[in-house]
Amino acid sequence: MTELATAPAQAPIAAESRFYNARLTRRVDLTESLAFMWVRFDGEPVMFEPGQYLTIGVESNGKLVQRPYSVASSARELHDGYEFYLRLVIAGTFTPLLWRLPVGHAMSMKGPKGKFVLEPDDDRIHVFISSGTGIAPFISMMKTLLADGVPRRAVVLHGASYEHDLGYRELLEAWQSEGTYPVTYIPTVSRPGTPQNSTWAGRVGRVESIVPAVYDELSLTPDNSIAYICGNPDMITAVDATLLGRGFPEAQVKKELYWPKGKEPRAAGVNVPQP
Numbered sequence: 001m002t003e004l005a006t007a008p009a010q011a012p013i014a015a016e017s018r019f020y021n022a023r024l025t026r027r028v029d030l031t032e033s034l035a036f037m038w039v040r041f042d043g044e045p046v047m048f049e050p051g052q053y054l055t056i057g058v059e060s061n062g063k064l065v066q067r068p069y070s071v072a073s074s075a076r077e078l079h080d081g082y083e084f085y086l087r088l089v090i091a092g093t094f095t096p097l098l099w100r101l102p103v104g105h106a107m108s109m110k111g112p113k114g115k116f117v118l119e120p121d122d123d124r125i126h127v128f129i130s131s132g133t134g135i136a137p138f139i140s141m142m143k144t145l146l147a148d149g150v151p152r153r154a155v156v157l158h159g160a161s162y163e164h165d166l167g168y169r170e171l172l173e174a175w176q177s178e179g180t181y182p183v184t185y186i187p188t189v190s191r192p193g194t195p196q197n198s199t200w201a202g203r204v205g206r207v208e209s210i211v212p213a214v215y216d217e218l219s220l221t222p223d224n225s226i227a228y229i230c231g232n233p234d235m236i237t238a239v240d241a242t243l244l245g246r247g248f249p250e251a252q253v254k255k256e257l258y259w260p261k262g263k264e265p266r267a268a269g270v271n272v273p274q275p
Contacts, residue, residue: 013097014059015106022056022109024101026080031090031164034133037098042056047075048112050140051228051256054065054082057108058097063109064077067094070256071112072136072168074143080111083165085136101203107118116230116256118145124139125218125225126154129239130209134231137256139168140226146181155225157214159207159235162196186214207231208238215246222248230256230269 026038039056048054049070057066073083088095101107118126118141128138135158145151160166166187175181188203188210203210214220227243230237236255243253 006219008117009098010100011060013100013105017059017064017106017108019057019059019064019108021105022081022107024105024107026102027103030167033080034167035086035088035099037083037084037086038073038080038263039084039107040078041109045078045081046112048082049114049117050074050144051117052112052114052139054084054109054111055113055135055155056084056098056107057094058101059108060097060261061256064099065094066108066110068111068113069132070114070116070140072139074140074147076107078145085133085139087133100178105268110165114256116228116254119165119226122226123152124150125213127157127220127225128154128225129157129211129231131231131235133167136255137169137230138228142175142181142183154181155214155218156183156185157207157210158185159210159231160187160189161191162194162195163200167228180214183223184218186210206235208235208242211239211242221250226254228256233257248255 004091014255022039022041024037025040028036030036050233053068053070055066055068057064067088069084071082071106072085086095086098090096116137130138138156142151142154156172158166169187172183175183176185186203188205188207189195189197189200190206192204227248229239236257240253240255244250
């Protein structure tokens, strides 16, 4: 087994492995710590429901290091593979390895799994609420519905620390302005006083803090809407409590955690949906 050349302090990454059945085909960096990556099976692709996740990994020091991530692409568009929206966690186990992979490098990929999927034939307004990279499954859902010619009315609330961290902003703004998709896009930044947000003129505060105002402004009720939430467990807990307090039944507030509450990774921000 050969290994890529690495600095002494870096864990080695196996160039070949019995675990590998896919490869990194494309990468687009949004910031130094946020990137869109595409991974394709070496064989035939597997179908998945929008909202599900795949587990990707590499071998290092004789072990398969892997993590599950929500798919951001539609199952109807797998030319480059499965798209993932990922954040580098400096103290993490997997993403520092992933960030070093060149395009074309072999990888492991398993799945799909997950029950965080769209309700069938639901014509209520879909309110997609996310923080950070938690927006990924909602992009998959909307791309798939659009490809199938049955887009559902949607409101997308997305929170990030900084304006430049708002992944898929250009896509969502284009859909909204051009009428490509019936979506209302509402981003918010949680650190408005920082230099990185000096030009920001939109909403401020964590995404959970703007939920009451948005629901009031758009007249969103249990009769006309359903909520899907993905991201940090504290955010999900807060939004869940807000919506239940507004009379939404539990079944109408669908949730996907990055990690189980109380079991956060060493550094926040990694998108690790749970089975």
